[in-house]
Amino acid sequence: MKASNSQWKALLADRVPEQMAAELDVFENEIALKKQGKIEDRVFAETRLRRGAYGQRYDNGQRSDGTATRTLNYPSTMTKGPMTLWDAPGMQRIKIPFGGLNAAQLEMLADLCEEYSDNIAHVTTRQDIQLHFIHIEDTPALMRRLASVGITTREACGNSVRNVTACPIAGVCRDQTFDVTPYANAITYFLLGHPDVQSFGRKFKIAFSGCRENACGLVRLHDFGAIAVTREEDGKTRRGFELWVGGGLGPVPQQARLYDEFVPEEEILPISQAIARVFARLGEKKNRNTARLKFLVSKLGIEEFRKLVSAEREILPYDSRWTDFLKDIPGYSEEALKPPSLLQIGPAHPDGFDRWYAANVYRQRQQGYATVTIALPLGDITAAQLRLVADVSRKYMKETVRSTVEQNIVLRWVSESDLPALYTDLKSVDLATPIAGTIADVSSCPGTDTCKLGIASSRGLAGELRIRLASKNAELDEAIGGLRIKVSGCFNSCGQHHVADLGFYGVSRNKNGYTVPHFQVLLGGEWANNAGSYGLAIGAVPSKRIPETVDRITGRYRAERLEGETFQAFIKRIGKAECKKMIEEFTAVPPHEQDPSFYSDWGDPREFNIGDIGVGECAGEVVSPIDFELVACEREVFEAQLQLDGGNIEKAARMAYESMLHGAQALLKYKFLLAPENANRIVDEFRTNFYDTEIFFDPFVRGKFAQDFFRAHDDAGQARTAETAHQLIEEAQLFIEACYSCYARMSAAPVKVTA
């Protein structure tokens, strides 16, 4: 804890807005009350989450060293949430609405990451900034310093409206209908702390996009996604938004539904408020696994949801803020520091400039100006680099900087003739890697590095892929070079793996008596068209063989694609069965004594395990029947996907359900050697022995996967749509993953806790 913490309040008194100062005083008092034992863990956890102060891996005080789980002896036994120790370092999420940053903010982030964190600011897949290894008692001072430059962490985590995202090139984009920036800004501050958004059962994510076709806004994976559109009325052009609701990734990904083809600009804030009210009133509160808006929209149906929102809109008390911001919009525009100019052809450019220009420079709609992307490795940037970005943002632009959902930073309004000088400046601190938007520009969630939910090392894999692909990026043809790779550490999809050409999420498998890190491979997700379609899993590959898998898939695409054929079209044409064949040879895991590297994760020499459980005592060379049975279940899920692709909806749904049934049966057999064949009895016995006992429970989502299974059983035989069948397949996939995890826990040695 910093010795100077108590001094910041007085020092910044005249620089922190009154409202923010009052809120931070309250938060500081809540910390004090918690220390006195006057606030419950659950309540304090939500309190700090709503300030962006999140838990981090090992914050329960248990950590595996690869052979045994040991207790981390923090000085205090006090807690800051259920099973979360007070002294355990945490993550601080910092909201950056639409990614907009100025020089003073960049400098502040630099100071904070150096003083309170590990000298790294991490750009997230939602345009936030995260700092890691933060002590809870440092957070009020840290937040005051942020507030002094106009940044809030309020509602950055927890069941609240998260950071509002928008295209990072909004306003300078050649394809946009209009600049969505002022709307994203208006909705941010309208909903921030609004009483109608304080009682959600789960988080609520908003995104704005300037056009339909290009992806920057990823509208269709959001709870509330708005695409800029115009309409001609009475000879005048009216601005509005095509509004999509109920999208989301996570364990059960769902495409947003079209709410309205045209919501006039003056209605976007009141409609957001009405939707928030309906969500707060009718959304699930007890079971967090079904509490996102997408479940409410599915349950009600879009028509009924629309009716409820319209009725709510009718009774909303008038708020002048709904339209106040509109009067500034005609004059809203960022300004350039320098006059427009053209890149000089004559003079020799600095070494490496041309490649960088080709990959990282975007010509703006405003002639003579360009937007430059800084491709950050894994979204990480140091304090010194942040200061350099601040400096160049003053030297070449009027501090027009944004973070992106691809974990990069863009510099807007660079007069084109300044590009060589800017390149040289960026290169001096290694911020000119020429891979922006290419296959080497891999994005990833934090995964097992710092996230409590991570199963496999997404950053480790992403880093490895980046190194390998960057080295050959220049030689890759355009079709391969333009593919996107995204990696998540688990099924929760923070790495947005569903919308990548090649997506991966971390899972584990029991092999040869050990737990082995794997990644599920998803192919054919679509980044374009605002995350137009999601990829489906084709199988799990050992973590260490993913690079070869990537080479095989991209190699086949290069060799066999038809002229002009996109990757999505190629995957669709060859079919999922063929895709699965492509990866099959990489699924084998050599015995431990032959190659132990398979049994640890990227960048982490510890022997891999999940849940801090040591290597199983049943370690040996005998393969249990359950290994085969669970593989068969996976195959059934896969075949269900093929059936769905072929339009056999009922068969797909039946196979997905049966895969769950067989997974449950496999666990029963593993535990009791015998298991019933009758579906009702399997469900009953599974409920009694695995659900009621909580043996099957995931540490974080608890009984969700079993509940999905029970619901699938109850609904078996009912007619399904392609959409609900797709959802059932996703649920079946996760249920099988949960069976693997449960098996791994059951087969592992009892936890060895050593002080």
Added chain:
Amino acid sequence: MIDPDSIQHINLKVFVENPEAFVLADAVAVFHRWIRDSVCPEMLIDVADYAHVAAGPGLLLIGHEANYSFDNRENRLGLLYNRKAALDGDFRSRLEQAHRAARAACDRLESELGPVRFDRNTLEVFVNDRLLAPNTEETWDALRPGLEEYFSGSSIRRTGEPRDLFRVSVKKP
């Protein structure tokens, strides 16, 4: 007026003599072992690898009271001891503590990491708190006597720009 004895969070970096002679990734296993065997007086928690970031924090061993790292700021690799928890005592005793901890870590790394060698005569001292110690002449004036006394016989100079942490380089002839 800065009171030297109010200064906390003293960081000390000992530069590596032969960065080309070893692979930083090999230190990952060493740091994990330190956590397992509790070899440091501080409570050790985790390893964070930022080797992918140029001129960055390198490889960190995160602790509760302090971090140890192979820090690569300005592309100069060294062992950095970053004291996070406040300490009792005066400026000298805190400086001494950071120096002692850094040297002990260097000794251990030299014995466990093969060819790495540290130049114990080339150091940097930081104060990781801009409010207690901004990188100004005033801080320099306040801390210089204590630094010169502790590192007697060494040349000491303040470095960095005003936005940087207060920082001095120490070179013993």
